[in-house]
Amino acid sequence: MAARSTFHAGLALDAHKQQACGTPIVELPPPTQVVLALDQGTGYSAEPVVTVGEAVAVGTLVARTDHPSASAVHAPLAGIVVAIETREAAVQGGRSVCIVIDGDGSDRIDDSVRPVADPAALSPEELVQRLRDAGIAGLGGAGFPTATKLASARNLGAHTLVLNGAECEPWICCDDALMRSAADDIVLGALILRRAAGTVRCVIAIEDDKPAAIAAVTRAIERLRDDALTLAVVPAVYPQGAERQLITAVAGVEVPSGGLPADAGVVCQNVATAAAVARWATRGEPMLSRLVTVTGSGVAHPCNVRAPIGTPLAALIAASGGYRGKPLRLIAGGSMTGRALPSDEVGLTKAMNCVLVATRDDIGSRLGAVELPCIRCGDCADACPVGLLPQQLLRAALADAHDTLRQLGVRDCIDCGLCDYVCPSQIPLAHRFRDARRRLHEAEAMARKAADARERHDLRKRRLQAAATAEQQTFESVRDRARRPGDDSTGDTN
Ligand code: SF4
Numbered sequence: 001m002a003a004r005s006t007f008h009a010g011l012a013l014d015a016h017k018q019q020a021c022g023t024p025i026v027e028l029p030p031p032t033q034v035v036l037a038l039d040q041g042t043g044y045s046a047e048p049v050v051t052v053g054e055a056v057a058v059g060t061l062v063a064r065t066d067h068p069s070a071s072a073v074h075a076p077l078a079g080i081v082v083a084i085e086t087r088e089a090a091v092q093g094g095r096s097v098c099i100v101i102d103g104d105g106s107d108r109i110d111d112s113v114r115p116v117a118d119p120a121a122l123s124p125e126e127l128v129q130r131l132r133d134a135g136i137a138g139l140g141g142a143g144f145p146t147a148t149k150l151a152s153a154r155n156l157g158a159h160t161l162v163l164n165g166a167e168c169e170p171w172i173c174c175d176d177a178l179m180r181s182a183a184d185d186i187v188l189g190a191l192i193l194r195r196a197a198g199t200v201r202c203v204i205a206i207e208d209d210k211p212a213a214i215a216a217v218t219r220a221i222e223r224l225r226d227d228a229l230t231l232a233v234v235p236a237v238y239p240q241g242a243e244r245q246l247i248t249a250v251a252g253v254e255v256p257s258g259g260l261p262a263d264a265g266v267v268c269q270n271v272a273t274a275a276a277v278a279r280w281a282t283r284g285e286p287m288l289s290r291l292v293t294v295t296g297s298g299v300a301h302p303c304n305v306r307a308p309i310g311t312p313l314a315a316l317i318a319a320s321g322g323y324r325g326k327p328l329r330l331i332a333g334g335s336m337t338g339r340a341l342p343s344d345e346v347g348l349t350k351a352m353n354c355v356l357v358a359t360r361d362d363i364g365s366r367l368g369a370v371e372l373p374c375i376r377c378g379d380c381a382d383a384c385p386v387g388l389l390p391q392q393l394l395r396a397a398l399a400d401a402h403d404t405l406r407q408l409g410v411r412d413c414i415d416c417g418l419c420d421y422v423c424p425s426q427i428p429l430a431h432r433f434r435d436a437r438r439r440l441h442e443a444e445a446m447a448r449k450a451a452d453a454r455e456r457h458d459l460r461k462r463r464l465q466a467a468a469t470a471e472q473q474t475f476e477s478v479r480d481r482a483r484r485p486g487d488d489s490t491g492d493t494n
């Protein structure tokens, strides 16, 4: 077990995990209908390869993609495609094209679903491609395609794979439940990911407030006897599970500003992603389901539920005893970084690790709070785990001062929400920075477009200039020859 380590700032928050964590995992039977968003939470969509009326089996590919930030989507139940249309979805912007499948009650499995005989016999490149085909995506909350990260780690020569089992955000405990119940799967997945990423070692990182998970993973590692697979216990401090903060804590290196973890020699994957890789290897299963925490004071029996991707959230809430009291808001994710959901009709996505059915008691203190002027207390800077200066960032964001925003490192903000949490003036700082990053991105895209247009214009001008010069030279040479006395080319035949 590695020594404890930590990172700059952060806070110990009320975890709110006990109730869901102390309950056995609920295995949800296949729902009657799934709603599969083609954007699985990254902002990029796969393209449908099925049509309305087509029959599908469990594991049939229904949407494919070559985009590095999108993942393939597979049918998690056998049935008929009944709609392909834009609907409300648990994604940025609240809408995505969705494939809707009505189940036929059978458990027909697609012919493509076959266990991988020997993953170690596949080359790392083949492994990466097979994981891409299987639609394996990060289950820690981002939904980013695993294959893209692995390929980048190989290209940049990363040496360490960090498996993230820190799960630091309040309310969420599905990784904890998974580590306690499927530690051997996580360890098998770690070996496959380590091979695919080309790293020499793998460290599984778990926060010290999860003793049962630490014990289960320790036993699984001991059974394996692989010196290049170790466990690191890290302090339970928010946001310990943020990728860059965890890498600093576990590997002792800083990811450079604007760079990738692989630039620091590290690639990070979630423990649940490793377990999904093991399911792919042992059952041939593409990414069809995930474990999700359904919790909050607005649900009767908070618990962790394994459910097919695309399951309407209403079915997840029903499996957790249904609504209780007066829920105020449905949130995908935890109370710090989660996003409000449009309704409980949206389908579960790969990126969704928690459905927080929040009442006013859970999140109410800031709802409707009156924003007051900044009193320059500096609490936000003290809390920021990245070492940013939120108070100065706020001024730059309000003034849309793009150069200052860049200089102050707005892009290094990890959206953890700690500055909001501590701000006595109730200023929604993280939200302001998110908006500022979007506007900065748009302004830079516009500037790039304008520069491209200018370059095309200059090129055309140079081309026309060159053509005019060539024409002039031809004219002059013909004219000169015509003037030369005794030259046959004058056409003078005498
Ligand atoms: S949201 Fe950004 S600025 Fe605020 S504390 Fe987190 S990293 Fe720092």
Ligand code: SF4
Pocket: 373, 374, 375, 376, 377, 378, 379, 380, 381, 390, 391, 394, 419, 422, 423, 424, 425, 426, 427
């Ligand atoms: S915590 Fe709020 S009030 Fe204090 S300096 Fe930061 S923005 Fe201003």
